[in-house]
Amino acid sequence: MMRDLKRMVRRMKTNRASLRLSMVPYSLWIILFVIAPIGLIVYYSFFDLSGNFTFDNYKNFFTSVYLKLTVSSFWYAFLITFFSLLISYPTAYFLTKLKHKQLWLLLIIIPSWINLLLKTYAFIGLMGLYGPVNALLETVGIGKQQILFTDFSFVFVSVYIFIPFMILPIFNALDKLNPALIDASRDLGANAWTTFRRVIWPLTLNGVKSGVQVVFIPALSLFMITRLIAGNKVITLGTAIEQQFLVTQNWGMGSTIAVFLILFMVVILLLTTANERGMAGSGKKR
């Protein structure tokens, strides 16, 4: 009893002391780089170019130009996320079946270590009029196509960029899956599709959700690929913000668009954190 008590007292002390010590830099980070920047964005969204307080930026946002932009942004982000998932899920699944799966996973990740801009630049060459893709199309008999500066090239390159980030969480979820569950499902007479739909998919849904989270929101705000690959034909919320901040220097309007982007983000975040809480709950039950 005495020993337990002593231990408890010591443990409490330990926790408190280590907490106090480790709390400082992290809390500072939260205040300086999470709260302050968002506060500043909201603050600036109420000012016009000459520094007067105004609601005009918000009025402007609800004009057809910006609403159209928002809708098309969401549509492209949806397409990018959908195709990323479509390609990543089977990839992750097949990877978990390989002998040296960690090594193969590493090989999937290595391209993401190569600078994003370099890869994008390579696509400009690959998809160009005199690039190998068009050469292939010509020999097949389809003939030269304008691939670059189209919606297709934009979605394709974006999906290419995001695939590793989608594969990683799905792979982890699949890897954690107890194979006995699949065997059980098979033994109980479920076919492959039912097993996937009723056992594998629900149990890896959290991986899928975090994958969607890391793809969808960045996809909403791509701006470099829109410039280089889509040739300014696709304008996303990200492009608009960049334009306002760095070209027009209208920080107020840029901040307003950013405020809306943050709001969309919060909605998505709320959806996923509710889910994580559920996950934590099931973890505790164990």
Place this chain on the structure above:
Amino acid sequence: MERNGKLPKIYLTAVFLVLYAPIFYLIFYSFNSGGTMSHFESFTWEHYAAVFEDKRLIIILLNTVVVALLSALISTAIGVMGAITIHYMKNKAMRNAMLSMNSILMVSPDVIIGASFLILFTLVGIKLGFASVLLSHIAFSIPIVVIMVLPKLQEMSPTLIDAALDLGATRKEIMSRVILPFIKPGIFAGFFLALTYSLDDFAVTFFVTGNGFSTLSVEIYSMARTGVTLTINALSGLIFVITAGLILGYYFITNRPKTPARGVKR
């Protein structure tokens, strides 16, 4: 799995082909004496020689690597402290609030991070350049480290700490001999992810960098519109060989002694 036959292999091969196609495309033309990326004339090393002669390029490369390494190191340190803070927090509401705060920068689009940091640095008076880029990279890498370390902390049984306390360990010893070794895989994962994010970042750097300071991404972006020389191809070839070599080397070094140990741990 035997049931599926060849399909998985074909599928994976296709995915790998597409994933590596742009990289090998770049590397292939880095040996082209023709000077463009469309017609291969003859084999040459001249672009590789040019990389080492181009002082400006080497400085930019060094900038990129220094920012990546420093930001990964610092953010790992702060992130580990943050994860420990969150994990041992008693107040549940506070804990959830912290967790949500943590996720904000993780899911924030680069453009918003860049724009808001630009406002912040301009207001505080930090000169746009190395300092602002490094600070931003540290800032957006911290939550990734926290996310990688937290699950390891949750995995750790509290009895380990009780045992250490019973055996007379001090606070410092518990930290350095129990907690840190246990969460080491998480720390490494966090460090490497932070490194990746930093090396890969373009948007945030693009916003917060000034005239005198440039990283590889920003430089290529500005060059891609005017036309890139094959020196960049040669450089990407070098980067690819070095990173792939380092990663695979790291993998084989860490994985060999791990295999027998794994069984014991379970």
